[in-house]
Amino acid sequence: MSIRVVVVDDQAVIREGLMTLLDMMPGIDVVAGGANGEEAVAQVAETHPDAVLMDLSMPVMDGVEATRRIVAAHPDVAVVVLTTMADDQLILDALEAGARAYLTKDSGKTEIVRAIEAALARHTTLDPIVQERLLAAALRGADHPTEPRRVEPSQDLLTPRESDVLRLLAQGLSNRAIGRRLLVGEATVKTHVNHLFAKLRTHNRAEAVAWAHAHGFGPGADGVGSGR
Known part of the structure; x- marks a missing residue:
């Protein structure tokens, strides 16, 4: 069965690009996209995905708070952070909120898919820069x-x-x-x-x-x- 994924990023070009790119990958089914944390929480409740690809710096509700709420309400949903930032405190905040992986946007599509698969197996994946x-x-x-x-x-x-x-x-x-x-x-x-x-x-x-x-x-x- 395909892995159902929600993609969340406040930049439409990046969000739509990721959705198209991932939807073309074998075994991945992108079911929704969101422009902020609030939309992410709503989309997860509506579509019941396996994983969420989550940006952190977003309006309305940031990715850390969205991750916290998603994990609290849907503990089986794997949240994979994909962001431009690798700030020490932000990394810890995201992981403590329940994210199972932390990638930067330098990651390629194969790395992203592998991180999603690992997160579903409850393995932690960290970008080399984050490590x-x-x-x-x-x-x-x-x-x-x-x-x-x-x-x-x-x-x-x-x-x-x-x-x-x-x-x-x-x-x-x-x-x-x-x-x-x-x-x-x-x-x-x-x-x-x-x-x-x-x-x-x-x-x-x-x-x-x-x-x-x-x-x-x-x-x-x-x-x-x-x-x-």
Whole structure:
């Protein structure tokens, strides 16, 4: 079945171009377009899409607030941010609102479709520029531990199993996929993830992933099951 997508952007040329481009991609069915966050919320309620491609800077209601409302009312709808901005706070605001991916408008059509597919599988996709900014913010946090979001918990607090989960989390795997890799149930993985959030003092998966990359748990780190 095709993935049903709503495209939201306040610039008509960009919105209509994206709608046409994505509608030509195999497996994608663009069901509606919106010019602001308020229209996005209404279109999602009316068309029941699988995913929303969301701009952030828009009149009437911005993309962050629209994302928050959509995710609250329709938790199964995957919101993928596509914007020109990669501001640190805006990135965190969008991800905390529930966006499952954050892309810049330099992304190509194939990257956008892959991000939508990954978001539907509950994987987090971040544009390389966005990853760099989150990593830089995490590293700055090590120098300023008293600032909000800038705490530096110890890796020694993590159990070997929590370290395994963090490595897989850093690879973008969903709880279900992590469970399959570790041969445990999804509920068990969720418990480990919640423990990680508490120990790392992070608020969501994106912040935990940023912390993981900044502390050697990303791609290229020791294999799962080795402990630390």
